[in-house]
Amino acid sequence: MDLQTLTYVVVGFTFALYIGIAIWARAGSTKDFYVAGGGIHPIQNGMATAADWMSAASFISMAGLIALSYGGYGGSVFLMGWTGGYVILAMLIAPYLRKYGKFTVPEFIGDRFYSNSARTVAVICLIICSVTYVIGQMKGVGVAFSRFLEVDYDTGLYVGMTIVFFYAVLGGMKGITYTQIAQYCVLILAYTIPAIFISLQLTGNPVPQLGLGSTLVGTDVYLLDKLDMVVTDLGFKEYTTNVRLSGINMFAYTMSLMIGTAGLPHVIIRFFTVPKVKDARSSAGWALVFIAILYTTAPAVAGMARLNLIDTLGGEDGQGLIIEDRPVWFKNWEKTGLLNFDDKNGDGRIQYSADKEVNEMVKIDNDIMVLANPEIAKLPNWVIALVAAGGLAAALSTAAGLLLAISSAISHDLLKGILTPNISEKAELNASRIAMAFAIAGAGYLGLNPPGFAAGTVALAFGLAASSIFPALMMGIFSKSITKEGAIAGMVGGIGVTLFYVFQHKGIMFIPDTAFLGDTLPNWFLGIEPNAFGVVGAAVNFTVAFVVSRVTAEPPQEVQDLVEHIRVPVGSGEANAH
């Protein structure tokens, strides 16, 4: 069977599986729709959370970001930032929100800060973060389709939207949970199988995490030493010590990603689906187990793929790859525009160098590090087909989780909570389905007409969540004295400062000409790049909330009782009843 047919078969099989689950796991109540009935096992929830949260960016782009754009060690910000957040989530957020026992994140903020205005502000912050995030996923779906199945981007996007429509509208959180479990299995196999083979080929060790620290086959040279040597020979900075801009920037970047993880509503609501408070704690651990399998493999993929690529580009004699002899996979990826060369000196060879004047590899896309891996390692076609299915699973599972967070904020917080509190449960369930359908259509529209900033917005979504929702939740749980005025001013100030910083360097609404300060190091506050600014926004949020709370009337007694109530596990049943 040729690769094209095989890819259709594998992807078609996974899609049939997702639709089967959708029909089986329909939602019968709002509790099913918002929190999957509340009876998901903590290990199952951990697996679903891992798929929910590992996006197309984690699967397709991260290894390349580490290996190429962030030059090795600098990419550690993603590895630590996108895993360390689970420690915060498990200790500071998830158990208490599970105890509170309702359906959405803005609902908690509204109750704790005794105000529909606070709830509305939280809904707006949620929508800004989640929409920023979902655009990248819709793009991921379209791109995966167009690269692997050679259908055009738009068609791919429509197919992806239809699949999500099926299980998200029918099953809500219940359908999403079970499809995410299936999607996790697909994506983790697709990620680890090529990695194991590459590690075996290069180091003889089948465990990539160990392979990265091993010697190369048939030599006593360590892989990382060799990598440091070849990249410095080409004029790049040393792989294992290449800092991203500065220590301060790496610190801020990592912290923004960590607290952003703990403040992203689509991740938090997954912990509302487990039966008990203690399950919420352990489930965060299980989520990180399943995430860590990919996240500890990714740096190995990054280092090994970089070495393989440099090796290929060096040619047989190390003098540059002879253009006519370039391998088939190289030609295939040229067609997609992910690789491109320009024989500037006309010697019939490709010279790869850090020096822009000499370098003839004019385009090496980050995504190539994962996408071309199976071909570079000469793996069978079914592995390549599996990588296609894995990329789609990663994008679809995250998109569905985000869409649920958006639609439940609309149907449960805005409609049921504020506009028409008297609607029946059945009417709310219908409303939530309609909100979901609109959210999918809206996300699809943005995927078809991506605003110019769509690339690289994922890190920004974390910064926005870090500066708005995370501090509000922290103060809601750990302080009894923060007032509604304080919380509202804090959220507005935090997300405002972060957006302002991004806009001043990247352009208002990302329109490049409107940036009034250049996007370069000397213009950055303390040398912190815009993607890493969420932590400063969070500091602003905390400070503003604290100061405003000092000068406004303290929260009423029942709110202080609510804070006491969520701090102790027993009695979460009562909270559900009212």
Place this chain on the structure above:
Amino acid sequence: MSPLNEEQGKEYWRRNLSLMLKLLTIWFIVSYGFGIILVDVLNQIKIGGYQLGFWFAQQGSIYVFLGLIFYYAKRMAALDKEFGVEEDE
């Protein structure tokens, strides 16, 4: 309402916070400490082909994070039992 009286409630929360603080200190040391601030110093030490600081930044901190969460979950389950505030099976 909580079955704990005010005194017990305070003690339960204090024990929770103190456990959290210890674990978050470790969380901070392995990632920001070993992975970023002290990375150059630790890179002088090599384990196999890994420089130690680089290993903490790209592997080790993640393994420690895992241990921290499960340890916290276990200790808190025990604390809930001690104070009689665990949920019914």
